[in-house]
Amino acid sequence: MASTRVIGLDIGTSAVRAAEMEFTGRGRTRGAASLVRYAEVALPPGAVRDAEVAEPATVSTALKQLWSQAKFSTKDVVIGVGNQRVLVREMELPWMPPAQLREALPYQVQESLPMSTDEALLDFHATDDVAGAQGRMLRGMLVAAQRDTVNANVIAVEGAGLRPVMVDLNAFALLRALARGDLSQRIVALVDIGAAVTNVVVAAHGVPRLVRTLPSGGLNVTQAVASSLGVPLGEAETIKRELGVGSTPGHDPAAGVISEVTRTLVESIRNTFVYYQGSHPGAGIEGVIVTGGGAHLPGLGQFLSSASRLPVALGNPLVDIDRRKLRADLTGRESRVALPIGLAYGVAA
Known part of the structure; x- marks a missing residue:
């Protein structure tokens, strides 16, 4: 059976991470996906x-090192975007064929955006075909990204000699990586806690219903510790990991x-859940899956579970993926590879 290889590339605040996936048959068929190569290279602060x-030059250098280190089979990559300058909004549009919808999208949504459509890259992820008061409608997620935030990633990737074949939303990648099986x-909340941003996706039976990007992550905690104690970031990170959430303040x-x-971040996540539940009565969230480097802070899962009154578990995007060809040991790091794996699934779907 013919196979396809796709590389998902996640450009994070603290590292660049890439996963090379091999798909046979239909990419989402259970057991049809293999993780062939995975590698990551740390980025210096501020890159x-x-x-x-x-x-861009600093990130390009890290990407060159990543490709040299992992020996990926191609320079074609799928890259992700997700920050405060990427708007994701649920909305309904008049039904039309996909090609016609793409052409009409700037005119259909220009009154709904806080930016000019000339300055934005637009996409519409249809989730339902419904009958509305004005006829047949498409319900889905509008994605509007400011061009320069996308171009910055593309420039860095091309500077490393790589070829971006697709730009995807990190939140959708997270959904594809985890909402399987x-x-x-179920109705689940997927929460990826990175260094500087936290992506929250509420999915109902595999369909995205709410997407939020929160401007906070694990690095914010580290920086606060460093500032409070007057120590370097590396030492603050060690202290943070040793203490975790829930230590007695008088002890340290x-x-x-x-x-x-951490409470501020958890409250923002909880408020996102509350907003969803208020907008979707009778379709309550059943559980929370957390991923990303920030999700490994000791005690965070219990803290979030207590605040949201929902069960919280650490996500594992590798649970049904064949890793027999993989040389790297990802034990204990499974939740960190969700975004690059989900980005690769975007092409294979």
């Missing part, structure tokens, strides 16, 4: 700020700082 490439039959001065900053 990516607020989930947007700030120093049992999770595709950093404990209170960790709890305070």
Whole structure:
């Protein structure tokens, strides 16, 4: 059976990560996906700020190192975007064929955007075909990304000699990576806690119903500890991981700082859940799946579960993926590879 290889590339605040997937037959068929190669290279502070490439040359250098290290089979990549300058909104549009919809989209949504359609890259992810008061309608997710935030990633990728064949939304990649098997039959919240941003997706039976990007992540906690104690970021990161969330503030001065900053993030996540539940009565969230480097902060899962009154589990995008060809050991790091794997699934679907 013919196979296809796709590389998903995640440009994060702290590292660049790439996963080479091999698909046989239909990419989403259970057991049809294999993870062939995975690698990551750390980025220096400031190269990516607020989930947007700030120093393209620095990121390009890291990407060259990543390709040299992992020996990926192609330079074609799928890249993701997801920050405060990418708007995702649920809306209904008049039904029309896909090609016609793409042409008409700027005119259909221009009154709904806080930016000019000339400055935005637009996409519409249809989820339902419904009958409305004005006739047949398409319900789905409008994605509007400011051009320069996307171009910054593309410039960095092309500077490394790579070829971006597709630009996808990180939130949709997260959904494809995790909402498979049992999770595709439930209403779940997927929460990817990165260094500087947190992506939240509420999916009902595998269909995205709400997407939010929160401007906070694990790095914010580390920076707060470093500022409070007057120590370097590396030492602050170690302290954060050793103490976790829930330590008695009197035991260590950093404990209170960790709890305070983490509480702010958790409240933002919880408020997103509350907004969804208020907008979708009778379709309550059944559970929360967390991924990303920030999800590994000790005690965070229990904290989020207590605040949201929902069960929380660490996500594993590799649960039904063949890894026999993979040389890297990802034990304990499974949740960190969700975005690059989900980006690869975008082409294979």
